[in-house]
Amino acid sequence: MTSPLEQKLKVTGPVVITANRLGDGAVVYRTRDGNWSTRLDDAAVVSTAPAARELLAGAVADGLSAVGAYVAPVQIGPDGRPEPGNLRERIRCTGPTVRCGAPAVAPAITIGL
Amino acid sequence: MYIYDEFDRTLVAERVAEFRDQVGRRISGELTEDEFKPLRLMNGVYLQLHAYMLRIAIPYGTLSSRQLRMLAHVGRRYDRNYGHFTTRQNIQFNWIKLEDLPDAMADLASAGLHGMQTSGNCVRNITTDQWSGVAPDEIEDARIWAELLRQHTTLHPEFSFLPRKFKIAVTAAAQDRAAVKVHDIGLRLHRNGAGETGFEVLVGGGLGRTPFIAKSIRPFLPKRDVLSYVEAILRVYNQFARRDNLYKSRIKILVHDLGAEAFAREVEAEWQHIKDGPLALDPAVVAEIAARFRYPEYARLDDDPPELTQLRKADRRFDAWLCNAVTNHKVPGYAIVTLSLKPEGGAPGDATSDQMDAIADLADRYSFGEIRVGHDQNLAFPHVAQRDLPELWRALDAVGVATPNVGLVSDIIACPGLDYCSLANARAIPVAQELTRRFRDLDLARDLGRLHINISGCINACGHHHVGHIGILGVEKNGEEFYQITLAGRADERAELGTLLGPAVPYAKVADVVEEVVAAYVELRERPNETFIETVKRIGVEPFKERVYATH
Structure with a gap:
């Protein structure tokens, strides 16, 4: 398996480092102070390949808090805060786009016919 | 229902203890993620977008009410109150925590459930027609053969590191409800001209990036030879398949590249070495497995009881459901009932813990405590007395699983x-x-x-x-x-x-x-x-x- 650090890093805009928390798999972002946060707002945002590589190296070295760290694109919103850069990252950040865990409708006898 | 023996129970319990130790070592940092990942995958634990996902095998789609209650419990206690039934007769929980997994697995093991071989390059959960044992068009219960294959392939050292995952499906009915032609091996039990029963063996089917319909490599295989022949196929696959390219490592690529005839020749040559060895099935062994599938003591009942006919005439909604979700049974006076997990606006195959509990209760009352899971992501009650259908319809509807859309456009x-x-x-x-x-x-x-x-x-x-x-x-x-x-x-x-x-x-x-x-x-x-x-x-x-x- 190729280490993320050995992968070619193409950075064409603002990016963050993201991973899944070891204990529960929750989506986390690497912060400026070398910790992890579940809030994208707290993420360190960089815009060059060397900076991203350095941030990623620190994240990968911390193999106990988070798993599968990688570089993810973000966009900077009008208020200056980072927003997910694509649909996959948006879903990771905000959760499934579908309601889960509850029956969708009233019993069928009352509908349709 | 199939009754697991002490060997099965010990195997599953030992695996839980082993996994508990592995999780502990991962959390402490003794194991790296690269070391831990293959171990968790061997137990059906994936890391998905937002959380860990646990996939649990439901061999040949047969569940007891006790097992379904256990799935409800796992959903409630360790997840977010629901599970997702998949196209491989498995169930997945989407939000389970790593530290909770050993306890969840121990709870599952207490009901004979586990996630072994639901991931990784091994023989996966063996699937069958969800109506096996009760379908009027079957020649025998396909689950007996699926169970034999399950036992043979579980933790089989030769098949634990195959080039890629390997999926087997078995059907014994005229109508194929198990999609055997899109499996790595499809086994179709049928009668030959002499009236004997045996398997047509299909190989190299599959979907994914490069889809193929399986090729028939043997029109009729005596039942005694099914284990040795499957073993020969797996050996040829293990020996010749591409391990250098993930996208070309499935048996379908090998069969396509070699050609079905050449592949069959390799299998036949390999088979000659083992066909009369220990894998040749002793009828007593088959009978012992068959005896562990217990069928209900059906009452003597007539088809189409008057209460059914009356309600069909009186209530168009009942008639619609009956035409759609209820199927003939091999025993007079009984029916197979499909429970639609496809309500309007619902996620296909999802069921809440409350629904699972309610379905388990209804299975006890109306289906001798047995539930089936189909590859179409619906459930079924395999043993319902036709006279109970009106009552069952109302009860299923109250649970939200009586949408009369089975097999129709919204049964997605x-x-x-x-x-x-x-x-x-x-x-x-x-x-x-x-x-x-x-x-x-x-x-x-x-x-x-x-x-x-x-x-x-x-x-x-x-x-x-x-x-x-x-x-x-x-x-x-x-x-x-x-x-x-x-x-x-x-x-x-x-x-x-x-x-x-x-x-x-x-x-x-x-x-x-x-x-x-x-x-x-x-x-x-x-x-x-x-x-x-x-x-x-x-x-x-x-x-x-x-x-x-x-x-x-």
């Missing part, structure tokens, strides 16, 4: 897609939900007849899109979700891959396009009972293409 198969899955490129569930809303009119759905829509969120095809009558495949183009539509695929005994309709359409247009395809079918069918598949086969996809792409 869909993978979890990009809402959960780390491999997906596009969402599948919201597409399915929107389609169930568009086709909520059950009169229209019944008029359309059998029409299966299958949706996958990526090329890996967990939603079996290639074999949907209408197949929908999500792809990503420049950061946007697009969907390729195929027509006239089918997964039954006449399995075929669908034909591409045309260029992919954006997310917002998928439901419109499907509606357009369906409207075209209604106009183009020769007679009201010409099915969608028959119409497309007769006239090809071109008239559908013209209509869809002229409009959109």
Whole structure:
């Protein structure tokens, strides 16, 4: 398996480092102070390949808090805060786009016919 | 029900203890993620977009009410109160914590459930017709053979590190409800000209990036030889398949590259070495396995009891459900009832813990405590007295699993897609939900007849899109979700891959396009009972293409 650090890093805009928390798999972002946060707002945002590589190296070295760290694109919103850069990252950040865990409708006898 | 013996119980308990130790060592840092990942995958634990996902095997789709209650409990205690039944007769929990997994697995083990071989390059959960043992058109219970194969392949050292995952399905009925022709090995139990029963052996079927319909390499294999022959196939696969290229490592590629005849010759040559060895099945062993499948003590009842006929006349809704969800049983006076997990606006295959508990209670009352899971992501009660159907209908409806859409346009198969899955490129569930809303009119759905829509969120095809009558495949183009539509695929005994309709359409247009395809079918069918598949086969996809792409 190729280490993320050995992968070619193409950075064409603002990016963050993201991973899944070891204990529960929750989506986390690497912060400026070398910790992890579940809030994208707290993420360190960089815009060059060397900076991203350095941030990623620190994240990968911390193999106990988070798993599968990688570089993810973000966009900077009008208020200056980072927003997910694509649909996959948006879903990771905000959760499934579908309601889960509850029956969708009233019993069928009352509908349709 | 199949009754597990002490060997099975010990095996599962030992695995839980082993996994508990592995999780502990991972959390303490003694194991790295690279070391831990293959261990968790051997127990069905994936890391998905938002959380760990636990996949639990339901061998040949048979569950006891006790097991279903245990699944409800795991959903409630360790997850978010629901589970997702998959196209491989498994169930998945999407939000489970790593530290909770050993306890969840211990609870599951207490009911004979586990996640072994639901992931990794091994022989996966062996699937069958969900109506095995009760279907009027079967020649015998396919689960006996699936169980023999399960026992033989579980933790088999030679098959624990195959070039790639390996899926086997078994059917024993005239109508193939187990999709055997899109499996690595499909076994079709049938009678030959001399009246003996044996297997047609099909190999090299599969969906995914490079779909193939399986090739028949042996028209008739005596039952005594099924283990040795499967072993020979797996050995040839193990020896010759590509381990250097993930995308070319499935047996379907090997069979295609070698050619079915050459592949069959290799298998036959290998088989000659082992066919009369210890794997030749002793009828006493088969009888012992068969005896562990317990059938209910059915009452002597007549078909079509008066209470049924009366309610059918009195209540059109009951009649619609009965025509749709209830199937003939091999025992007079009984029926097989399919529980639709496809309500309008629902996620296909999802059931809440409360629903699972309620279904388990109803199974105890009406189905001798037994539930089946089908590859179509619905459940079934296999042993319902026909006289109980009116009461059961009301009870199932109160639980939300009596939508009379089984086999119809809104009975959609869909993978979890990009809402959960780390491999997906596009969402599948919201597409399915929107389609169930568009086709909520059950009169229209019944008029359309059998029409299966299958949706996958990526090329890996967990939603079996290639074999949907209408197949929908999500792809990503420049950061946007697009969907390729195929027509006239089918997964039954006449399995075929669908034909591409045309260029992919954006997310917002998928439901419109499907509606357009369906409207075209209604106009183009020769007679009201010409099915969608028959119409497309007769006239090809071109008239559908013209209509869809002229409009959109």
